[in-house]
Amino acid sequence: MPDPVIRGPVTIEHVARRAGVSPSTASRALRNAPGVHARTRELVLRAARELGFAGPNWLARGLRTGESRVIAVEIESFTNSYYAELAEAIERKARHHGLLVVITTVPASEVDTAESSLRQLLRSGVAGLIHRPVTGWERRRRLLRELSACGLTVVIVGDDLTESDFPIVGVDTSQGVRLAIDHLYSLGHRAIGFLSPSDTCDRAVSYRASVRRYGLAERLYLVPSGIPVTEAAYQTALALLDAPDRPSAVLCFNDLIAVQMMQAARARGVRVPEDLSIVGFDDNAEARLLQPALTTVRIPKAEMGEKAVEIIIDAIARRLRGELSPEDKPVRVVYPTTLEVRGSTAPCAPAR
């Protein structure tokens, strides 16, 4: 019998017909569902192979079962290596579990527009959303809660832990900041600045606490918003260097800002680490490329991404089992940070 030509993807019905069984039997066999005679299963699998069956149509299956093999990730940008690392881990983990990953980017300039695309996600059979809070995130908690109410599992990934409505995967910011300040203090630094775009975020709060613990003065250098953050950080860094009471060490809000600090130092002829010690935060890939390499507080981004996926997979499984646990306290996973000591920090120069 000549193979009947099948245009378009092969469906379960094709396989069933060829194997001489009903579609439902074919479906069961293909899914390894129980209650299929071994010989029948064989038959079906062979037919599938011969026809080049590529697996069931997920749209159809999803429509029928309500299941979903897709999770969504919302980040600010791919080219920020922090997010890239996070997304990579998420995708890897998801792939190993047979999940597809839809990535949506929400540029800071479009936080408002983004609502519609998130809603679309919901209607696209997405099982979960991994959300990394960005500027303006406060505005969308309502939306997120709404999505969550519609059965979509929302997981927050971030280091600000002031959140309790959703499962959250975060890091112990205050511990990380303490690591950095302890390191600088033990190198003899007593004038330790903090270069940050915010003075109310967890990192800033922790900085103040850490510095106070040693009885040191707070030296917060606030990066103004409005202009692109790198440019603003660079300007603020210059101002920091030009100030008469320039600190001997600076903790930067993150590595992106630390890069600007380094470049500003170079522009002013301030040697790092001899004249100025710099510590970053996050441990982005570029930290190691800088010259000198950047001492920084490492955030376990890969682990965090994987954990977020696990939480979603868990939620999916639980929902399948009918345990529609509405609000039994969202999970909170907090990772510790580590200090990566590299070349940008050194003992405080005695002569100042």
Added chain:
Amino acid sequence: MPDPVIRGPVTIEHVARRAGVSPSTASRALRNAPGVHARTRELVLRAARELGFAGPNWLARGLRTGESRVIAVEIESFTNSYYAELAEAIERKARHHGLLVVITTVPASEVDTAESSLRQLLRSGVAGLIHRPVTGWERRRRLLRELSACGLTVVIVGDDLTESDFPIVGVDTSQGVRLAIDHLYSLGHRAIGFLSPSDTCDRAVSYRASVRRYGLAERLYLVPSGIPVTEAAYQTALALLDAPDRPSAVLCFNDLIAVQMMQAARARGVRVPEDLSIVGFDDNAEARLLQPALTTVRIPKAEMGEKAVEIIIDAIARRLRGELSPEDKPVRVVYPTTLEVRGSTAPCAPAR
């Protein structure tokens, strides 16, 4: 009348019922399809708004119409900033056209395993695939052709243009290499090496041609495969530096390898650019962070990504119009490169 509670996402039927019309009319109104009385449309839209209708379920619509609002991107890694830039542009363009982007990563170590996940894509209602060839890509042309035959538009993005079965978005490699060699030659360099993991790729071929054009000797330093490419590149770079006839300038296969070259030079105390000029390729983000900043051949990654999306959107539109053009010569878009002259190149030192 109290709002009847609707659990789960609101469907078109809910909207229809509330508006007092049939589902088909609601569907038409929501889609802005012709043949709906203005007043009826109003009614439907209002009902939709009141119910918080978030748009039609794409699974259902896709199942019915065969349309798809999802495109897939296959890259090797997120953390390689080349791919990150590409993916970012793709996602942005896609988002602006209302398309969702599924990103699949194919680590070099898993090129074989990856087949199944690509097949899954096909069954997930994906309209197009943007494929950036990676190691082992030859092995999957068969698969790609198969997917393509099933109605999925495959677009290749890359700089090796030896491909004619699929639409391709690429760059003029030989022009780019010539740019680099011309630059070095005009700086007085006559011993120009090429540090590359392959001696048969377009870039290597172009290097040989360019160097021959000036009557210079070929100095190809081949990075062995098997071990991680960065490590291998570093070792080869050291060998290059230690050789008695060390070149005065090196063109690197890409910026990733150029980074290794820089670090090897630092390790050996060879000053860049005084003792050695280095040119990269791609213009990754890190090129600007290096010290000195890397002179490199810029590839317009963002434009390429956007163009790839356009090609897919075009194909979707054409298919909807029924123009199932089977094989009318795939599009080829070739971008020129530009040379970004930065600090890593300088006139050849006279004394050697």
Added chain:
DNA sequence: CTGAAAGCGCTAACAA
């Protein structure tokens, strides 16, 4: 201009 009916591909009940 609107509604009723059918079906995209799949799977969960229920029957056999």
Added chain:
DNA sequence: TTGTTAGCGCTTTCAG
């Protein structure tokens, strides 16, 4: 163990 039936939410004939 297997087949039959129905329906997920939507769109698209085809009548009205």
